[in-house]
Amino acid sequence: MDYKEKTVWITGAASGIGRALAVEYAKKQATVILSDRDKENLQATVKECEKLGTKAVYAPFDLAKADEIEKAVNDVLKIYPKINILISNGGISQRSYAIETPVEIDRKIFEINFFGAVTLTKALLPALIADGGGHISVTSSMTGKFGFPLRTAYCASKHAVQGYFEALRAELYDKNVKVTIVSPGRVYTNISINAIDKDGKAHGILDPGQTKGISAEKCARKIMKAIERNKKELWVGGSEILMIYIRKYMSPLFHVLARKINPT
Ligand SMILES: NC(=O)c1ccc[n+]([C@@H]2O[C@H](COP(=O)([O-])OP(=O)(O)OC[C@H]3O[C@@H](n4cnc5c(N)ncnc54)[C@H](OP(=O)(O)O)[C@@H]3O)[C@@H](O)[C@H]2O)c1
Numbered sequence: 001m002d003y004k005e006k007t008v009w010i011t012g013a014a015s016g017i018g019r020a021l022a023v024e025y026a027k028k029q030a031t032v033i034l035s036d037r038d039k040e041n042l043q044a045t046v047k048e049c050e051k052l053g054t055k056a057v058y059a060p061f062d063l064a065k066a067d068e069i070e071k072a073v074n075d076v077l078k079i080y081p082k083i084n085i086l087i088s089n090g091g092i093s094q095r096s097y098a099i100e101t102p103v104e105i106d107r108k109i110f111e112i113n114f115f116g117a118v119t120l121t122k123a124l125l126p127a128l129i130a131d132g133g134g135h136i137s138v139t140s141s142m143t144g145k146f147g148f149p150l151r152t153a154y155c156a157s158k159h160a161v162q163g164y165f166e167a168l169r170a171e172l173y174d175k176n177v178k179v180t181i182v183s184p185g186r187v188y189t190n191i192s193i194n195a196i197d198k199d200g201k202a203h204g205i206l207d208p209g210q211t212k213g214i215s216a217e218k219c220a221r222k223i224m225k226a227i228e229r230n231k232k233e234l235w236v237g238g239s240e241i242l243m244i245y246i247r248k249y250m251s252p253l254f255h256v257l258a259r260k261i262n263p264t
Pocket of ligand 1: 011012013014015016017018035036037038061062063064089090091092093112139140141142183184185186187188189190191192194213
């Protein structure tokens with residue numbers, strides 16, 4: 001696909017999968033609009049993309065703050081009215097047991113992972129439709145397909161993403177807006193370090209399981225290909241993806257594994 005005339009908006013672009021996506025699209029000379037709340041690392045991604053010779057736009061916001069998202073969309077659309085691809089990828093994980101986690105923390109996770117993606121999508125949709133269509137990719141998780149310990153609110157928020165964007169796909173069929181739902185397994189990023197605990201503080205640990213994940217670059221290339229091919233779903237990772245099949249076709253085994261496998 002020729003990306004030179006395309007504009008791609010990516011959230012979570014300061015780190016991990018989002019950053020790798022920004023670089024992959026920049027290599028193809030797409031214009032990239034880059035968002036995250038981590039302004040310093042977001043600037044670094046912008047510079048990296050510019051070095052690759054493409055236009056990169058710094059558009060920071062906090063996914064938990066609807067007013068910041070809406071302002072960023074208004075500001076960007078004034079200069080770049082045509083967005084071809086939105087990749088709603090920014091998110092936060094969890095490392096705490098439900099029994100010790102205040103509901104405020106559950107809400108915070110939903111605010112970022114679910115309502116953040118929904119708010120950005122709603123803000124951009126009229127422009128996508130007015131322009132004749134576009135593509136929305138949203139990053140859920142393998143744990144948006146089943147439940148796994150230490151991540152109750154995270155799993156729930158990622159299940160919510162699956163339901164919302166599947167329904168949205170059907171609604172937007174006639175408007176030529178396509179939807180790809182991405183469910184990664186383990187990807188070697190800072191996700192466990194940035195995950196929040198029962199107090200809302202960063203877990204701060206690179207979990208051993210995370211280091212066994214595929215690279216963010218490999219994940220990004222697969223996401224790019226899935227969008228290009230208009231895949232409705234992408235399950236991306238290593239052998240852990242088998243858990244989705246086990247949950248679906250061998251659920252008694254799944255329920256044993258879910259409580260026995262080390263969740264970190
Ligand atoms: N890595 C995996 O194994 C894995 C597996 C399944 C799904 N995922 C999903 O993949 C997506 C990308 O994660 P990743 O692995 O690349 O992790 P990451 O390296 O931690 O990147 C996530 C990015 O999202 C940003 N973010 C978090 N909260 C935000 C907020 N309130 N507003 C704006 N930006 C915010 C983070 O900023 P801060 O650094 O400031 O927090 C970070 O830059 C997430 O949706 C995650 O749930 C990842």
